[in-house]
Amino acid sequence: MRLLIIVDFQNDFVDGALGFPEAKFLENKIYEKAKGYDNIVFTLDTHDENYLNTQEGKNLPIKHCIRDSEGWQLYGKIKELSGKKFIKNTFGSDELFEYLKNSNYQEIEIVGLVSNICVIANAVLAKTALPEAQIIVDASCTDSYDKALHEKALDVMEGMQIKIINRG
Numbered sequence: 001m002r003l004l005i006i007v008d009f010q011n012d013f014v015d016g017a018l019g020f021p022e023a024k025f026l027e028n029k030i031y032e033k034a035k036g037y038d039n040i041v042f043t044l045d046t047h048d049e050n051y052l053n054t055q056e057g058k059n060l061p062i063k064h065c066i067r068d069s070e071g072w073q074l075y076g077k078i079k080e081l082s083g084k085k086f087i088k089n090t091f092g093s094d095e096l097f098e099y100l101k102n103s104n105y106q107e108i109e110i111v112g113l114v115s116n117i118c119v120i121a122n123a124v125l126a127k128t129a130l131p132e133a134q135i136i137v138d139a140s141c142t143d144s145y146d147k148a149l150h151e152k153a154l155d156v157m158e159g160m161q162i163k164i165i166n167r168g
Contacts, residue, residue, distance in 0.1 A: 026112075031077045
């Protein structure tokens with residue numbers, strides 16, 4: 001069985017509070033890739049109004065993905081896709097980890113935003129939950145506002161036996 005995980009492809013990461021121009025170019029690639037999957041899940045970065053008082057908010061003082069706001073919603077055509085949604089208030093999803101641990105997926109592909117933060121965190125959780133499954137990150141369907149950190153994140157994931165495809 002195969003699974004596609006779409007990480008945090010939300011308005012605030014594409015063209016909102018933490019958006020960056022290249023993120024918009026991922027929409028069609030992710031949407032087309034999703035057509036090849038029967039099993040899709042999403043992670044949704046989710047914060048409350050007290051975000052700036054949290055540990056993350058003190059280190060990244062930009063309010064984003066406030067629950068039920070426009071910035072919290074899935075971006076563009078991606079919101080047309082159906083699948084289970086995992087709400088998370090930090091970089092990795094503990095609920096996604098539990099879901100994967102209790103599944104029998106042999107292949108998990110991960111796409112979305114941001115490569116050097118939430119994509120890498122959830123890729124590591126997937127590898128931990130299912131160490132014998134092939135974990136794949138499609139480099140053409142993820143990106144970061146920081147290109148150097150993007151490349152480093154891909155290198156680190158590759159070093160952790162996560163297969164990186166469509167790189168460069």
